Amino acid sequence: MTTFSFEIVAEDPHSAARAGVIHTPHGDVPTPVFMPVGTQATVKTVSPEELRRVEATLILANTYHLYLRPGVDVVADMGGLHRFMNWDRPILTDSGGFQVFSLAANRRISEEGVTFRSHVDGSEHLFTPESVVEAEEQLGADIIMPLDECVPYPCPHDYAEEAMERTHRWAERARRAHRLPGQALFGILQGSTYTDLRRRSAETIAAMGFPGFAVGGLSVGEPKETMHAMLEACVPLLPRERPRHLLGVGSPEDLPAAVARGIDMFDCVLATRIARNGTLLVPEGRVNIRNAQYTRDPRPVEEGCTCTTCQSFSRAYLRHLFQCREILGLRLATIHNLHFLLSLMREIRARIVAGDFTAFQKEFLTRFQAVPDKVRLAEAQRRRQGRLRTRGSDRVLGQGR
Amino acid sequence: MTTFSFEIVAEDPHSAARAGVIHTPHGDVPTPVFMPVGTQATVKTVSPEELRRVEATLILANTYHLYLRPGVDVVADMGGLHRFMNWDRPILTDSGGFQVFSLAANRRISEEGVTFRSHVDGSEHLFTPESVVEAEEQLGADIIMPLDECVPYPCPHDYAEEAMERTHRWAERARRAHRLPGQALFGILQGSTYTDLRRRSAETIAAMGFPGFAVGGLSVGEPKETMHAMLEACVPLLPRERPRHLLGVGSPEDLPAAVARGIDMFDCVLATRIARNGTLLVPEGRVNIRNAQYTRDPRPVEEGCTCTTCQSFSRAYLRHLFQCREILGLRLATIHNLHFLLSLMREIRARIVAGDFTAFQKEFLTRFQAVPDKVRLAEAQRRRQGRLRTRGSDRVLGQGR
Numbered sequence: 001m002t003t004f005s006f007e008i009v010a011e012d013p014h015s016a017a018r019a020g021v022i023h024t025p026h027g028d029v030p031t032p033v034f035m036p037v038g039t040q041a042t043v044k045t046v047s048p049e050e051l052r053r054v055e056a057t058l059i060l061a062n063t064y065h066l067y068l069r070p071g072v073d074v075v076a077d078m079g080g081l082h083r084f085m086n087w088d089r090p091i092l093t094d095s096g097g098f099q100v101f102s103l104a105a106n107r108r109i110s111e112e113g114v115t116f117r118s119h120v121d122g123s124e125h126l127f128t129p130e131s132v133v134e135a136e137e138q139l140g141a142d143i144i145m146p147l148d149e150c151v152p153y154p155c156p157h158d159y160a161e162e163a164m165e166r167t168h169r170w171a172e173r174a175r176r177a178h179r180l181p182g183q184a185l186f187g188i189l190q191g192s193t194y195t196d197l198r199r200r201s202a203e204t205i206a207a208m209g210f211p212g213f214a215v216g217g218l219s220v221g222e223p224k225e226t227m228h229a230m231l232e233a234c235v236p237l238l239p240r241e242r243p244r245h246l247l248g249v250g251s252p253e254d255l256p257a258a259v260a261r262g263i264d265m266f267d268c269v270l271a272t273r274i275a276r277n278g279t280l281l282v283p284e285g286r287v288n289i290r291n292a293q294y295t296r297d298p299r300p301v302e303e304g305c306t307c308t309t310c311q312s313f314s315r316a317y318l319r320h321l322f323q324c325r326e327i328l329g330l331r332l333a334t335i336h337n338l339h340f341l342l343s344l345m346r347e348i349r350a351r352i353v354a355g356d357f358t359a360f361q362k363e364f365l366t367r368f369q370a371v372p373d374k375v376r377l378a379e380a381q382r383r384r385q386g387r388l389r390t391r392g393s394d395r396v397l398g399q400g401r
Numbered sequence: 402m403t404t405f406s407f408e409i410v411a412e413d414p415h416s417a418a419r420a421g422v423i424h425t426p427h428g429d430v431p432t433p434v435f436m437p438v439g440t441q442a443t444v445k446t447v448s449p450e451e452l453r454r455v456e457a458t459l460i461l462a463n464t465y466h467l468y469l470r471p472g473v474d475v476v477a478d479m480g481g482l483h484r485f486m487n488w489d490r491p492i493l494t495d496s497g498g499f500q501v502f503s504l505a506a507n508r509r510i511s512e513e514g515v516t517f518r519s520h521v522d523g524s525e526h527l528f529t530p531e532s533v534v535e536a537e538e539q540l541g542a543d544i545i546m547p548l549d550e551c552v553p554y555p556c557p558h559d560y561a562e563e564a565m566e567r568t569h570r571w572a573e574r575a576r577r578a579h580r581l582p583g584q585a586l587f588g589i590l591q592g593s594t595y596t597d598l599r600r601r602s603a604e605t606i607a608a609m610g611f612p613g614f615a616v617g618g619l620s621v622g623e624p625k626e627t628m629h630a631m632l633e634a635c636v637p638l639l640p641r642e643r644p645r646h647l648l649g650v651g652s653p654e655d656l657p658a659a660v661a662r663g664i665d666m667f668d669c670v671l672a673t674r675i676a677r678n679g680t681l682l683v684p685e686g687r688v689n690i691r692n693a694q695y696t697r698d699p700r701p702v703e704e705g706c707t708c709t710t711c712q713s714f715s716r717a718y719l720r721h722l723f724q725c726r727e728i729l730g731l732r733l734a735t736i737h738n739l740h741f742l743l744s745l746m747r748e749i750r751a752r753i754v755a756g757d758f759t760a761f762q763k764e765f766l767t768r769f770q771a772v773p774d775k776v777r778l779a780e781a782q783r784r785r786q787g788r789l790r791t792r793g794s795d796r797v798l799g800q801g802r
Contacts, residue, residue: 041721042722045728045729047729047732048713049709069724074696078699079699312448316471316478320441324441324466324470326441327445
């Protein structure tokens with residue numbers, strides 16, 4: 001069995017961007033990588049075959065969700081997560097820390113862990129750093145995350161510090177509990193929006209010697225500039241030769257910006273969730289395919305796009321499917337958005353290797369009309385207050401992890 | 402362009418069953434055939450590619466639905482229905498007569514046609530035999546149905562007779578209005594559950610010289626024996642050399658029984674609708690995959706089945722998807738059920754050609770546990786009264802057309 005390792009293939013001379021390869025027991029993952037989110041052992045609306053077609057290499061699943069349904073013992077009995085969901089490429093499991101803090105009810109945090117009530121049936125459960133590692137060992141992903149404490153945004157400095165220090169102690173307990181060979185346990189950095197905390201978190205977690213690192217607690221409603229400042233504070237303190245995951249961040253405009261700040265791995269429900277709402281990503285920004293202007297538009301969603309949606313169907317047909325709430329529409333939109341993000345990541349990697357990343361970043365951002373911060377923050381606000389309709393079980397604070 | 406024709410390849414010596422081929426401008430359809438129902442220009446949850454994989458040859462779309470959304474002019478502008486939905490094999494459009502009588506509100510029937518309010522937005526519309534043919538010419542299917550009047554079950558003899566005679570006059574008007582070369586307009590028989598009316602309808606419609614015939618108004622709540630008696634009354638009066646479609650009927654136990662009575666073509670939403678409810682067809686009958694007994698069942702839904710669902714996923718995984726209301730589950734179940742019905746039809750055809758159909762019918766019905774009439778009729782009753790939850794836009798009376 002291949003054990004986990006990371007190699008750097010190229011480094012951008014003008015930024016902290018790097019191109020690499022993560023080696024795992026289930027195959028190689030070229031980085032920077034975007035991983036589609038398969039919260040409940042399925043990337044919503046698409047099949048494993050379709051994920052292979054959009055050239056996904058690594059996908060994320062969620063320990064909190066799989067612990068509740070169908071139960072990690074069920075997944076283990078069925079031969080582990082890869083076999084259960086028929087995905088033979090690498091998988092990363094998030095710890096469920098974020099979900100305990102965003103979805104579950106009646107949380108009680110203690111040094112031991114966190115007690116919560118299931119959002120599914122109200123039953124009470126306790127997650128400890130050790131029990132979460134054990135659950136993730138049963139699921140059998142290639143990369144796993146330890147239990148962390150996620151704080152809301154904004155968060156007072158003293159509470160952010162307290163939660164961060166608990167997260168550090170939990171990280172050490174997770175590290176000691178972890179046994180499964182071949183599986184890599186990452187360390188998670190916290191620290192809210194405070195550069196002093198972010199720096200301390202990076203130093204503390206780095207000192208524990210994890211094979212990879214994840215930056216948590218960002219894109220939860222703070223301005224983009226704050227997120228960038230936090231990355232600039234903590235990423236340089238992480239060891240160069242280990243991969244870095246930015247948890248729950250992945251809007252198209254975030255990706256090159258975070259890569260430029262040294263991030264190698266991304267996951268985010270944004271692209272797949274907005275797809276199910278009829279919002280499609282194109283090089284110019286976002287398109288709402290339900291708009292009347294597409295009623296008789298024979299063109300593909302994105303001209304020149306090689307995804308099966310664009311190769312097979314018109315904007316008019318997609319609009320019709322969304323107007324009629326036909327399930328095929330959700331899938332076709334998801335396939336396109338995943339293809340868009342994965343192509344973007346391949347292009348970013350190629351341009352890093354070509355020594356041309358900074359130019360690419362400018363080109364991309366000149367063309368791509370990002371959603372303005374004002375709109376984005378208002379959305380995050382409404383989502384936190386439960387006023388923005390979210391669907392399924394991947395509803396989250398902020399962009400979503 | 403190939404024009405429409407039908408050839409008989411083999412006839413069963415012990416029943417009215419026959420094997421044939423329908424030739425259409427978009428290719429050949431071996432019969433007996435089951436056609437998946439793509440009401441709104443999409444067979445719910447599956448892609449055209451998946452339809453090709455289950456070897457669908459002919460699919461059905463619905464004029465009522467497409468007239469309301471996106472509008473037949475939109476479909477025409479986009480190059481017709483085949484191109485719009487990216488399906489290059491034969492298509493049949495139902496007239497929408499059944500939907501006007503089952504879905505629309507405020508129906509007013511006159512000799513001219515039927516005025517109704519859209520179930521989507523309450524807008525008022527008039528369907529005449531001529532306007533429906535014109536709409537179907539714009540959609541451009543290979544086989545089209547004329548506007549008919551569908552009566553509820555049970556229905557008094559005098560009203561069934563009146564509606565049938567109007568249906569006959571409308572059929573003649575549709576025949577005169579129809580112009581599109583290559584497209585075949587079928588004649589629809591009605592007559593409720595009265596053998597005298599069914600015979601008169603067959604004689605009258607047959608005399609009009611349509612290239613194919615459809616039997617309407619069955620499987621709307623009547624016992625199976627009544628349906629069989631109606632087929633026995635009308636089918637022998639139809640010309641041998643023309644194909645015969647039994648509208649809206651297609652539970653597994655209905656198919657061999659109707660083939661034995663001379664039916665060549667079937668459409669029904671049953672298999673795809675029950676799939677979305679977690680009910681899967683297997684040689685022994687129906688399986689509700691949500692049952693707890695499948696929680697740790699590593700076997701495919703049907704052992705030995707060659708569909709992509711059974712080749713790729715366990716019962717445990719399917720159950721998990723349904724428990725979590727994951728959209729992929731709806732698709733995997735639909736693929737399996739379509740594969741089941743289409744395989745059954747291929748087997749029926751092979752056994753007719755082999756001169757062995759009657760033996761097959763016995764084998765199949767011995768093994769397959771059909772849903773008892775009592776349960777089926779109670780379901781139809783509740784559905785009529787709106788007490789059985791139905792989904793999407795293909796809710797219907799009875800099994801559904």
